Amino acid sequence: SAVISQKPSRDICQRGTSLTIQCQVDSQVTMMFWYRQQPGQSLTLIATANQGSEATYESGFVIDKFPISRPNLTFSTLTVSNLSPEDSSIYLCSVRGTGAANEKLFFGSGTQLSVL
Amino acid sequence: GDSVTQMEGPVTLSEEAFLTINCTYTATGYPSLFWYVQYPGEGLQLLLKATKADDKGSNKGFEATYRKETTSFHLEKGSVQVSDSAVYFCALTGGSGNTGKLIFGQGTTLQVKP
Numbered sequence: 001s002a003v004i005s006q007k008p009s010r011d012i013c014q015r016g017t018s019l020t021i022q023c024q025v026d027s028q029v030t031m032m033f034w035y036r037q038q039p040g041q042s043l044t045l046i047a048t049a050n051q052g053s054e055a056t057y058e059s060g061f062v063i064d065k066f067p068i069s070r071p072n073l074t075f076s077t078l079t080v081s082n083l084s085p086e087d088s089s090i091y092l093c094s095v096r097g098t099g100a101a102n103e104k105l106f107f108g109s110g111t112q113l114s115v116l
Numbered sequence: 117g118d119s120v121t122q123m124e125g126p127v128t129l130s131e132e133a134f135l136t137i138n139c140t141y142t143a144t145g146y147p148s149l150f151w152y153v154q155y156p157g158e159g160l161q162l163l164l165k166a167t168k169a170d171d172k173g174s175n176k177g178f179e180a181t182y183r184k185e186t187t188s189f190h191l192e193k194g195s196v197q198v199s200d201s202a203v204y205f206c207a208l209t210g211g212s213g214n215t216g217k218l219i220f221g222q223g224t225t226l227q228v229k230p
Contacts, residue, residue, distance in 0.1 A: 033217055042205060042222040043160070092160065094218075104150075105209075105218055109159040 002027055002095050006108030013083050013115050020079045021111045023093035028073035030096075033105070034066070037090040046091075049076050083115045118143040122206050122221035129196055129228050137191040137224045139180075139206035147208040149173075149182050149189040150218070154203045163191075163204070196228045 003026040013019050023032065031050055035043040046066055047055040055068040069077045080087050090110045097104040123138040141147065151163040151173070164173035169184035178193045189206060206221040 042220045043218075044220075045217050048217060094160075104162050104165070107160040 002029065002097060002106040004093060004095065004106055004108040006093055006111060008111055009109060010112040011114070013113065015084055015115060017083055018079055018081045019083065019111075019113055020077050021091055021093070023076045023078070023108055025074045025095055030073070032070065032076045033094045033096075034068065034076075034078045035092045035094060035107075037092065037110070039089070043092065046078070080113065083113075085115045088113055088115045118147065118208060118219045120206050120208055120219055120221035122204075122224050124222075124224070125203075126225040126227055129226070131198055131228055131230050132195045133228075135191070135193040135196045135200075135226065137204055137206075137226070139189045139191065139221060141187050141189065141206070141208050143187075143208055149180070150207045150209070151178070151180055151189070151191050152205040152207060152220075154205070154223075156202065160205070196226070198228045198230055201226055201228045 005024040007022050011019055031048055033048055034046040036046055037043045045058050046061045047057045047068055049055045049068045049070040051070050051073050065081055067079045090112050092107050092110045094105045094107045119142045121140050148167045150165045152160050153163045154160045163178055164175040164180060166173040166182035169182055172179055172181045178191060180189050180191045182189055191204060203223045203225050205223045207218045209218050
């Protein structure tokens with residue numbers, strides 16, 4: 001299994017500012033995923049972050065809005081830039097398990113972002 | 117592209133009632149199928165999974181069978197408890213063209229009343 005520490009757990013931000021979310025894993029993982037869960041909706045993958053290379057973004061998400069860092073195999077950050085009320089969501093990082101659990105995703109507890 | 121469709125909620129049941137939450141999927145190749153659960157105030161966690169056709173995943177009294185012929189993975193429980201109140205997500209991964217990320221359904225909220 002993997003234990004994921006994500007912070008902050010929640011934040012309230014002003015329009016036009018940015019928020020950086022941190023994700024720390026207790027083991028080395030190749031791929032980390034960033035998801036968004038908008039109110040009352042399902043999870044949508046934002047991007048996949050591999051260590052040592054640029055993140056791969058899903059359709060509808062761009063690096064200028066959601067820059068991601070992946071400096072090592074246990075850590076990643078997601079920044080939500082130029083915030084607007086439409087960015088109010090829960091943001092989650094996740095990692096794949098290893099070995100027999102390699103198809104299982106482990107999730108952080110999420111960051112609830114409210115934009116005023 | 118790959119997709120997952122769940123029955124709309126909320127689903128409200130009395131304790132000890134039978135639960136079914138429908139899930140169907142569209143995918144090329146041979147995806148693995150999952151049910152994740154999100155309890156109030158907690159993070160998402162895996163409930164059960166099935167990796168090939170006719171597999172049955174089970175956990176905590178919940179079951180789901182991978183039906184390739186109907187592209188379905190319906191979640192069932194014979195007798196729900198108040199503590200089962202949560203949001204349930206059906207998901208898939210591993211289909212052709214899928215790099216291992218999860219594709220989620222829209223989630224179904226279950227509320228169990230005493």
